[in-house]
Amino acid sequence: MGGYIVKRLLSAIPVLLGITVIVFLIMALIPGDPATAILGSYATPENVEKINRDLGLDKPLVARYFIWLGNMLTGDFGRSFSLNRPVIDEVLERFGATLVLAGTAFIICTIFGIIAGVISAARQYGLADKAITFAVLIGISIPSFFLGMMMILAFAVERRWFPVSGMYAIYGGGDLADLAWHLVMPAIALAVVATGVIARLSRSAMLEVLRQDYIRTARAKGVHERRVIWTHALKAAMVSIIPVLGIQAGFVLSGAVYIEIVFQWPGVGRMLVNAILQRDILLVQGGVVFVAACYVLFNIAVDVAQSLLDPRIKT
């Protein structure tokens, strides 16, 4: 098992390098002059030259890439000019908030998505199946940012059950209960689409498994139907559900951008949008590379989970 993890980590290195190349190329090859963007169109040539030198833009492309990569490997993601602080500090701080939000949403969509899918399959064409299928259809069609806004209207304005926005109360907050209270609505809004997708997939994976011979064997042994569904069938269905969980984690992480804007959650997504509007290229670069790298590592964890479940995978 340990060997397998090491192998997967090593195989991630080219992917991680590829990610840095792609981000670097997107930022470097696109027309537009960062110096002008920073200083405005009335900047003096001396100042433009100084900025270019500070950003290392006077060197050839390949050299710039390796300097940038080398710096990143030592933890130096550059300095955000709009915030006037090291990019890595800002990203780490904001990423924590995103992780809380996206992690919670991921747990919600995994649990509820799988449960809904299993019930739906077990009661195929029954009332519960129809209700879940309908709810799933609504869920995957509703834009998360719109859903978030409507939730604010319904549960923060009309009924003051939850706070309108933010991560902690401004006065007297800051403890875990306060965080949880602020987390409920954004996490749910973020989880809804992924829950729908996972429910749908779990349903079809379960239907596929329930027709298999080993399910008939379990029934022939006299295993109770509840256990047939929730142990025998679900275990086998997880083999096709787990990879989708990995993909959905990416969607949840992405979707956090919208939810962080709607609920003014101080996460990395909101930071990125602001950085784009401010044309703070280094902050965008750093943020994107960092989050993408974390996602790659998460997917390795998904593969490891898969190999733990399925002994047929060669480790």
Add this chain to the structure above:
Amino acid sequence: MTQFIKLLARNQLALAGGIILSIVVLVSILVPILPLQPPDVTNTADRFMAPFSEGHWLGTDHLGRDLLSRLLWGTRLSLAVGAAAAIVAAVIGSAIGIVAGYFGGTTDNVIMRGVDMLMAFPYILLALAIVAALGPGLMNALIAVAAVNIPFFARNIRGITVGIAHKEFVDAAKLAGKGHLTILTTEILPNVVPVIVIAMSTTIGWMILETAGLSFLGLGSQPPQADLGSMLGEARSALITNPHTSVVPGLMIFIIVMSINLLGDGVRDALDPRLRSGALSRPKPTTTVARQSSPPHGPGEGVLDIRELETQFHVGKRVFKAVNQVSLNIEPGECLGVIGESGSGKSVTALSVMGLVASPPGVITGGAVFHGGQDLVGARYSTLRRLRGDKVAYIFQDPLSTLHPLIRVGEQLAEAIRVHHPVGKAELRQRAIDLLNDVRIPNAESRVDSYPHEMSGGMRQRVAIAMALANEPEVIIADEPTTALDVTVQAQVLSLLDDLRREHNVAIMFITHDFGVVAQLCDRVAVMYGGQIVEQGTTDDILANPAHPYTRKLMECVPELGAGRRELAAIPGLPPAVDDLPPGCAFAPRCHKAQAECTKAPIEMTRGGGRAVRCLYPETKLVEEEPA
């Protein structure tokens, strides 16, 4: 194609989605000629008017602009941008996919590694990076959304192309000296276009949503021009005071995406052959029972008494009479063989006993199965479950697919015991090891922790036999347990079953198509054809003098060691389709002795000398029974 449209139209939800989407598209095409107020003209005196105000059906926004007009213009823009992004992504992505799939080798490797890297990004993050570089704007948002969707198309289309690139007609074109470009455009492209269109139809809703999302973040369309996303984004600051400005564009996005999803699901279902055949329905815990006449009375004889059993498969309007009036009984410790070709109804008979016929489509429509004085057909689920595996156990055909692939064999054995008897964990493990020893599996102590895929076919079937023996049942129903095995392994498993039967004094109902197996194992045998029993008797009698022509033919199919001279017979023709049986003998069309009257009326069983045969011209005359 027409069938496809028919299927689509039958799906009401898909139809509704299609109609809603058509209306939305039609209206947005007509927007320029509709009598709408100009969408961008501000009138701050009339700001935030409520819906249904005079002159403004949907009210006005924070600058006093007519919301209806802005909504329709915004919808037009959102649809256009979403569709454009889908087309751009489809064209570029498919081109990449076709090139990679067609040329293969290094080209393929390099391209697909690049695609993998693009797919390693969380989706929107990449779009954000692109917008960050290009700067906010609707065109740039379009490019970003298209770009992040390119890998999806590239990967899908590559897969399809790889399949096509090695087909004969492509080789033929190559031999004819056509250039790569010609082959790509004339041979490959026409075959992948349908796939591209389907992939587009499933992603276009997503792309509309994503461009709307970027606009919502202020990175897409810039004021005063507005798509649905930026309308929602602008309205957000007035969400609490004037929610209608948010609700209007938000609902529109929802309606568009939902109608596309409905339609897309309908298209997918209509194209999926498995849904058409009903093969995707899940079997219920027990077979549905719908007996049309009052069942035979009990209590029945022997350990298992099947009486006039009728099991059918209802697929659409067609009715397959898989088992038709079958009666069998098994005495304690006896081995009864049930023999017939595939489709003769022997397996369905076996599965009907404990309600294990997949349902839907299976339905037990008549008869009874008595065990211990009670009728199992129509028994409650809880009753059946308690008997399954405890009193009546099964062994199935293919041990690879009938054992759970992700659970250790020891646990599967232990579970068979645990569901019926409260036994502690340590003892369960010991019992599992003992069971493996009973079925002569070497190194049982270590094998107990193996997964099924780590064992050979014969080993797996031994495990399945051990599982059937776990609770010392009264009857084991073995449904072709040796068919999937090698001949030498078959012989071992058969002699094991024979030994175990004597050691444990368990009755066996042995389903097979092989008379050789019957001869080796069974006391009595029932021959099935077209869902009916056509002959029944002791194995010795039937082997010596088969009465039914079918039985004789079936026996001639068995190869004999050392008798290589004899030509191995096969029965000409195919077993009948059981949804359209002739009124009389089902075997008549393949029978060399068949006469006109054989197919006129149902043929009754003739009984005599402990035997029974369903034939007007039997090969052997049965001994007349003394009239009682």
